[in-house]
Structure formats: C-alpha cells, structure tokens
Amino acid sequence: MVVIPSTLMGDGAAQSKRIPLTQLARGQRAMIDSESLNTLAEADRCLLRAMGIHESCELKVCKAGAPCIIEVERTRVGLCGSVASKVFVKPCDGCPAA
Amino acid sequence: MAAQQPDELEALRVYSTERPPRAALLGQPNTGKTTLFNRLCGSRARTANIPGTTVESRVGLAATTHGALEIMDLPGIYGLSLEVPESKLCRDCLDGRIGDVAPDVAVIIADATNFSRSLRFASHALRRKMPCVIAITLADDARRKGFSVNAAALSECLGCPVVITSGRTGEGVDELADAALRAALHGISLESFERRLNHLPSSSVSESDLAKWANDVLVEVASGRLAAASSVSDRVDRALTHPVSGLATFILVMSVLFASIFWLAQFPMNGLDLIFGTSGDWLRAVMPAGPLRDLCVDGIIGGVAGTVVFLPQICLLFFLLSLLEDSGYLARAAFAADKFLRRFGLPGQAFVPLLSSHACALPGIMSTRLIPDPKDRLATILVAPFMSCTARLPVYVLLISLLFAGRPWLAGLAFVGCYATGAIAGLFSAFLVRRTLLKGPARPMLLEMPPYRRPSVRIALWVMYDRGVLFIKNAGSMILAICVVMWWLSAYPKVAPSPELLQMRAQTSEVALQANANPEQVQALESAVNLLESREQQLGSMAGKIGLIAEPLFQPLGFDHQLTVAVLTSFLAREVFVSTLMIISSTDANDEASLLDRITHNRRSDGTLLFTIPTAASLLVFFTLAMQCLPTLALVRRETQSWKWPLLQFAWMSGLAWSMAWIVRQALLTGGF
Ligand SMILES: Nc1nc2c(ncn2[C@@H]2O[C@H](COP(=O)(O)OP(=O)(O)OP(=O)(O)O)[C@@H](O)[C@H]2O)c(=O)[nH]1
Numbered sequence: 150m151v152v153i154p155s156t157l158m159g160d161g162a163a164q165s166k167r168i169p170l171t172q173l174a175r176g177q178r179a180m181i182d183s184e185s186l187n188t189l190a191e192a193d194r195c196l197l198r199a200m201g202i203h204e205s206c207e208l209k210v211c212k213a214g215a216p217c218i219i220e221v222e223r224t225r226v227g228l229c230g231s232v233a234s235k236v237f238v239k240p241c242d243g244c245p246a247a
Numbered sequence: 248m249a250a251q252q253p254d255e256l257e258a259l260r261v262y263s264t265e266r267p268p269r270a271a272l273l274g275q276p277n278t279g280k281t282t283l284f285n286r287l288c289g290s291r292a293r294t295a296n297i298p299g300t301t302v303e304s305r306v307g308l309a310a311t312t313h314g315a316l317e318i319m320d321l322p323g324i325y326g327l328s329l330e331v332p333e334s335k336l337c338r339d340c341l342d343g344r345i346g347d348v349a350p351d352v353a354v355i356i357a358d359a360t361n362f363s364r365s366l367r368f369a370s371h372a373l374r375r376k377m378p379c380v381i382a383i384t385l386a387d388d389a390r391r392k393g394f395s396v397n398a399a400a401l402s403e404c405l406g407c408p409v410v411i412t413s414g415r416t417g418e419g420v421d422e423l424a425d426a427a428l429r430a431a432l433h434g435i436s437l438e439s440f441e442r443r444l445n446h447l448p449s450s451s452v453s454e455s456d457l458a459k460w461a462n463d464v465l466v467e468v469a470s471g472r473l474a475a476a477s478s479v480s481d482r483v484d485r486a487l488t489h490p491v492s493g494l495a496t497f498i499l500v501m502s503v504l505f506a507s508i509f510w511l512a513q514f515p516m517n518g519l520d521l522i523f524g525t526s527g528d529w530l531r532a533v534m535p536a537g538p539l540r541d542l543c544v545d546g547i548i549g550g551v552a553g554t555v556v557f558l559p560q561i562c563l564l565f566f567l568l569s570l571l572e573d574s575g576y577l578a579r580a581a582f583a584a585d586k587f588l589r590r591f592g593l594p595g596q597a598f599v600p601l602l603s604s605h606a607c608a609l610p611g612i613m614s615t616r617l618i619p620d621p622k623d624r625l626a627t628i629l630v631a632p633f634m635s636c637t638a639r640l641p642v643y644v645l646l647i648s649l650l651f652a653g654r655p656w657l658a659g660l661a662f663v664g665c666y667a668t669g670a671i672a673g674l675f676s677a678f679l680v681r682r683t684l685l686k687g688p689a690r691p692m693l694l695e696m697p698p699y700r701r702p703s704v705r706i707a708l709w710v711m712y713d714r715g716v717l718f719i720k721n722a723g724s725m726i727l728a729i730c731v732v733m734w735w736l737s738a739y740p741k742v743a744p745s746p747e748l749l750q751m752r753a754q755t756s757e758v759a760l761q762a763n764a765n766p767e768q769v770q771a772l773e774s775a776v777n778l779l780e781s782r783e784q785q786l787g788s789m790a791g792k793i794g795l796i797a798e799p800l801f802q803p804l805g806f807d808h809q810l811t812v813a814v815l816t817s818f819l820a821r822e823v824f825v826s827t828l829m830i831i832s833s834t835d836a837n838d839e840a841s842l843l844d845r846i847t848h849n850r851r852s853d854g855t856l857l858f859t860i861p862t863a864a865s866l867l868v869f870f871t872l873a874m875q876c877l878p879t880l881a882l883v884r885r886e887t888q889s890w891k892w893p894l895l896q897f898a899w900m901s902g903l904a905w906s907m908a909w910i911v912r913q914a915l916l917t918g919g920f
C-alpha cells in the first residue's frame with residue numbers, strides 16, 4: 150500500500166475560505182487554491198511545481214508565519230514571506246483553526 | 248530488459264571511439280548523486296569546473312566488467328526545463344553545448360524515499376532522445392522504512408533499464424555501471440525512443456495529472472508505504488524552527504563552526520609554521536650563503552608556507568560543512584538567515600561564507616559553492632573580504648592599543664567597531680552591487696528542507712581532502728608565485744650597508760669581544776643591527792622604490808614613505824604589517840622598550856611623530872576596509888574565472904578604505920587631535 154495524497158478531501162475544503170498560506174497555524178492542513186499559483190512569477194511557480202507543490206495538492210504547515218515551512222507528501226519546503234503570502238489555501242476540515 | 252550477450256557487446260565496442268563512454272548523473276538535489284558517484288568511481292575522480300563555467304562537477308572513471316565508463320556528477324536540479332541557471336547548465340551539458348563531449352547515457356536518479364516526485368522528474372528527463380538508465384537511490388533507507396520498488400516492473404512501466412542502488416551500502420553499484428555502459432554502447436534508435444515515449448504521459452499533461460500518473464505507477468511497482476515524514480524529523484524541525492530554541496541552536500552551531508576555524512585551526516597552522524621554520528633554518532645552515540640560498544629559504548619555502556598555511560582552515564571548514572549539509576541542518580540555517588540577508592540582496596546560504604570569512608576570506612570564498620544562484624554567489628564572493636579576518640587582528644591590536652592606551656573599555660569598543668565596520672561595509676556593498684552590476688530579479692527563497700539524516704564521516708573526509716587538493720591545485724600555484732614575487736620585490740636590489748650600519752656592526756662585535764660582555768646586551772645590539780639592516784634593505788629595495796612612487800597617494804592619510812612601504816608589503820598578507828612596523832621603527836631598538844612604545848615614540852627624520860592619533864586612526868580604518876590580501880585576489884580570480892571581478896573588488900575596497908580613512912583623519916584633525 151502506498152500513500153496517496155487525499156485529494157478526495159476536496160469537497161469539504163472547497164467550502165472553507167481562501168486564506169494566505171502565512172495565516173495557517175502549525176500542524177494545520179490545507180489545499181492549495183489552484184488559481185493562486187498563477188499570481189506567482191513564472192519561474193517560482195515552475196520551481197514550486199517541480200518541488201512537488203502543485204495545484205490542488207494537500208499540504209501541512211511545519212512552521213507557521215513568514216517565512217514558513219510546509220510539507221507536501223515527503224517534501225518539506227521553506228518559502229519566504231513574499232511568496233507564501235501570495236499562495237492562497239483552503240484549510241481542510243477537522244484541522245485546528247488558525 | 249533482455250540481457251545483452253557478451254559477444255554482442257564486444258562487437259559494439261569495436262565501433263566505439265577510444266575514449267570511454269560518458270554517463271551523466273541527473274537528478275534532483277539531495278537524492279544521493281554524489282554518494283553514488285563516489286561509490287562508482289572511488290578515488291578515480293577529480294573535481295573541476297564544467298569547462299567555460301564556474302559550476303563545478305566531478306568526473307571520474309568507473310570500472311565495469313566490459314570496460315571503463317566515465318561518470319559525470321551534475322548539480323542537483325528540480326526540473327530539466329526550469330529557467331534557473333543550474334537547469335540550463337544541465338540542459339547544455341546533455342546537449343553537448345558545454346563540456347568537451349555530450350554524455351552518451353543519462354543515469355536518471357530516483358530517490359526511493361521520495362519516489363512519486365522522483366518519478367515525475369524522471370518522466371521529463373526520459374523525454375530526451377538519449378540512452379537512459381534509471382538508478383533508484385537510497386534503497387536501503389527506504390527499505391528500512393518498509394518501502395521497496397520492483398525494478399523489473401518499473402522498467403516495464405517506463406521502457407528503460409532500472410537498477411536499485413544504495414550509495415551507503417554499495418548495493419547495485421556495479422550492476423548500474425554495467426547497465427549504463429551497455430546502454431551507452433547500444434545507443435538509441437528512433438523506434439526504441441518512440442516506444443519509450445509511449446510509456447510516458449504526454450508532455451502537455453497538467454501537474455496534477457502527472458502526479459496522478461506517478462501515483463498509478465507507484466501503486467503498480469512499489470510495495471509498502473512511507474509515512475508522510477518521520478515523526479522524529481517533525482519533532483526536530485519543531486525545535487529547530489522554534490523562535491527561542493531554534494535561534495539558540497543556530498547560534499550554537501555557528502559558534503562551533505566559527506570557533507573551529509578561528510581557534511582550532513591555529514594548532515595545525517602553528518605546526519605547519521614550525522615545520523617550515525625548521526626546514527628553512529636547516530636549509531639556511533646547509534646551503535652556502537648567496538642569492539640561491541635566499542631564494543630557496545625566503546622565497547620558495549616562505550612562499551610554500553604562505554600557501555599551505557590556509558589549508559587547515561579550509562579543510563576544517565569543509566569537513567564540518569559536509570557534516571552539517573549531510574545532516575540536513577545547513578538548509579535550516581540558510582532558511583533562518585535568509586530574512587536578514589535578503590535585505591542586502593544576499594541569500595540565506597551566504598551566511599556561512601560570510602561567517603567563515605571572519606576567520607579567513609579564503610575558506611569563506613571557497614564555501615560560496617553552497618550558493619546555487621550564480622549572481623548571489625558572485626555578490627557574496629565580492630563582499631566576503633570585507634569581513635575582518637584573523638590576519639587583520641594583530642594590526643587591530645597594535646593600532647587600538649596605540650589609540651586607546653590605558654582605556655580598556657574604549658579599546659574594547661573600538662574592537663567591536665572594527666568588526667562592525669567591516670560587516671556593515673560588506674552588507675552595504677552587497678546592497679549596492681545587487682542593484683547595479685548584478686541587477687536582476689532576486690530569486691525568492693524556495694528552499695527544500697532535506698530530511699534529517701545521520702551525516703557520514705567518510706564523505707566529510709573525502710570532501711575535506713577534495714577541497715584541500717582543489718585549493719592547492721587551483722589557487723596554490725598563483726599564491727606561491729605571488730609570495731615569491733613579493734619576496735623578490737622586497738629583497739632586491741641588494742642595498743649596500745650604510746656607514747651608520749657598518750659602525751653599529753663594528754661596535755656590536757667590539758662589545759661582544761669584551762671579556763665582561765653582558766650576553767643580553769650583545770643580543771639586544773645584534774637584533775638592533777639586524778632590524779636596521781632590514782629597514783635599510785626594505786627602503787632601498789624595489790618595494791621601497793614603489794613606496795616612494797605611491798607615497799603621494801597615501802600622504803592625505805598621513806602615511807609617510809616608511810608607512811607606505813609597510814602598507815604595500817602588507818599586501819602579501821596583512822599579518823606581515825606588524826613585523827614590518829617592527830622593522831621600520833627600529834631606530835630606538837636598543838632600549839628595552841616594547842614594540843608599542845617604540846612605535847608610539849617613533850619620529851620621522853624631521854622630528855615629527857610618525858604615529859599621531861589621526862594617522863593611527865586613519866591607518867586603522869584603512870586596514871579594516873582595504874583588500875590587503877593578494878591570495879584572496881588570486882582565489883577570486885580562480886573562482887570567477889575572470890580578472891574583471893577581482894580587480895573591481897580590489898578597486899572598490901581600496902577606494903572605500905582610502906575615502907573612509909581620509910574622512911576619519913580630517914574629522915580628527917579638525918577636532919583638534
Ligand atoms: N541511507 C542512505 N543515505 C544516503 C544514500 N545516498 C546518499 N545518502 C545521504 O543522502 C544525503 C544526500 O546525498 P548526496 O550524495 O550529497 O546527494 P546529491 O544528490 O549529490 O545532492 P546535491 O549535490 O545537493 O544535489 C547525504 O546525507 C547522504 O549521506 C544511500 O544510499 N543510503
């Protein structure tokens with residue numbers, strides 16, 4: 150058996166508000182809002198994608214605030230404030246609120 | 248894949264050229280490429296820049312059962328099509344646009360512990376029309392965590408050979424070399440390439456569909472599961488990014504790093520000093536006096552000593568950095584420092600190079616290899632020599648005790664001021680250069696935090712050795728040449744002893760011959776004679792003549808001819824300055840007063856004090872900011888592959904040092920000092 154990112158959680162998440170990544174609390178899970186990545190510079194978006202942070206993937210916050218560290222699947226990435234504040238996410242249900 | 252018959256391979260090899268086929272290791276950062284490379288090539292490897300670039304790669308030879316295979320370790324990249332310099336470099340390398348020849352086979356590295364992401368990377372890399380082999384790395388680590396990959400099934404899925412390896416245990420390494428050689432000799436036909444493409448998702452597929460494809464493949468070929476991340480890693484990371492414990496760890500780790508190159512490196516450095524000193528003395532004793540002896544003892548042995556003296560700091564720094572990088576902490580440290588350094592246009596990874604430069608600019612500049620972006624790297628190299636290094640320390644001690652004698656608090660403050668001045672000037676220069684010469688959008692920090700791993704001492708020792716050899720090979724010859732030339736400039740032409748000196752010498756031997764001669768007095772006289780001799784030699788030598796020409800340049804700072812010569816000879820290395828001061832202030836050497844007193848009361852021939860307060864202060868400021876170090880220039884030339892940057896750096900630092908020294912002097916003069 151293998152881990153498949155729970156993209157199935159989409160239904161519940163779709164109803165929650167979009168907030169910037171920097172406003173999530175540590176340990177909170179969220180889904181990346183697919184449109185918000187388009188506001189990033191092309192190079193940053195491509196790099197994030199190649200690192201495994203792509204549209205509608207689920208992430209977990211390891212260090213909150215700006216800069217922050219997020220975890221997607223088995224990859225942890227540190228993002229500076231200027232990028233993190235442009236990435237919007239929908240917090241998943243059942244996670245502690247910010 | 249059906250195994251090739253050996254005779255078929257023999258037949259293929261007949262057509263290959265004499266050079267061994269070349270394989271390029273291509274993969275994402277931190278996936279075990281270099282570890283695998285070291286396993287494949289052992290000691291038959293060398294580190295060198297990729298021709299025409301400042302990016303280094305390792306090239307080595309791997310032995311396989313069917314002959315040698317050349318292996319090239321490329322920098323880690325997140326994607327082949329990204330518009331970042333490292334990716335561009337890998338593309339150019341695969342296409343044969345840089346480097347002497349294009350690789351014959353790509354060994355695509357897939358990290359078993361981050362398998363889905365590796366598969367996505369591989370799906371892009373496999374779209375290039377060249378023979379490919381997939382190497383699954385870190386297999387031991389993944390297996391320990393209960394995850395394994397079926398190589399045959401994956402090979403079926405992707406349409407190319409797959410080998411499961413571990414750089415740690417050596418598993419699958421020989422098999423990989425064989426598979427790569429076989430693929431290289433076999434080449435790739437259009438139809439086999441098309442067959443491969445049929446296995447892959449289309450190039451226009453969206454990222455989430457690609458992720459889905461990767462997960463489908465993963466379900467098919469892998470067994471077991473990997474937790475999202477280990478809870479240990481989670482807990483460690485929580486502590487290390489905590490505002491208090493994180494900062495405390497950062498300070499602790501950096502202090503240990505700094506202390507080891509600042510303090511620990513002293514012992515091997517003193518040892519080297521002793522060895523070269525003794526061998527110089529021995530040579531002086533056995534060789535007949537003359538220019539040849541001077542060249543050997545002072546020029547060559549002195550020059551070699553002046554070069555290898557940097558080795559302990561370089562080796563120690565790289566040993567510790569390798570451990571830190573392997574453990575995964577270095578990325579966290581860069582993350583922590585990024586917010587601060589970014590304001591000055593420098594990346595978080597510049598922290599370690601700048602910190603190390605406080606011990607010595609040479610290891611500091613060499614460690615800028617940690618910075619992935621070339622512009623960031625260049626900016627860091629340019630400002631690193633502003634940091635106050637240990638060679639400036641004796642000069643600070645001397646001048647500060649001169650300026651603030653009897654006022655320890657002020658002296659302490661002045662010390663801190665010197666270090667701060669250097670650091671501020673460096674950060675300010677970085678800010679300027681990033682907005683002028685190295686303009687361009689700053690790359691925002693998107694930094695992967697690799698998993699915490701137990702660092703390998705073996706690799707650290709290897710890195711240490713590799714860096715040491717690289718330094719000697721690259722910069723060593725130039726630094727040696729500079730040392731010899733500087734020695735020659737200050738030792739020639741030979742100056743005939745002045746009547747004053749001859750008289751003093753005669754007096755000394757007279758005193759020594761007296762029956763009731765006081766040995767201490769004789770010794771003092773002898774050293775006075777020697778000092779006077781060196782002073783005459785220095786002023787009459789080429790360096791002295793150059794000093795005469797340069798004197799008007801330094802006059803506004805209050806430096807006379809002697810001081811100008813001292814400043815010029817200090818280019819060889821700043822620590823020479825103090826001994827030069829000792830030489831030029833030799834007039835009153837036969838009294839028992841300390842060097843400090845001698846310098847304080849040193850008068851010019853017209854009776855004015857050599858060191859007034861404004862002069863000492865301007866000298867201090869000049870030394871804090873100036874680039875008085877030719878070995879650094881030589882290294883910057885090597886690292887940037889051009890004379891433009893070191894010369895620019897030299898001009899900027901000297902100009903800034905001169906201006907600030909002038910301002911300080913004028914301010915003190917108008918203040919009535
Ligand atoms: N357990 C285990 N650890 C490994 C193995 N291969 C590499 N490592 C560790 O993984 C880390 C990264 O290894 P490197 O070989 O430096 O990775 P790289 O791909 O060269 O990294 P970059 O040059 O930064 O792209 C180090 O801490 C290694 O000790 C392996 O087969 N097993």
Ligand SMILES: [Mg+2]
Nearest residue numbers: 280281282323
């Ligand atoms: Mg590497």
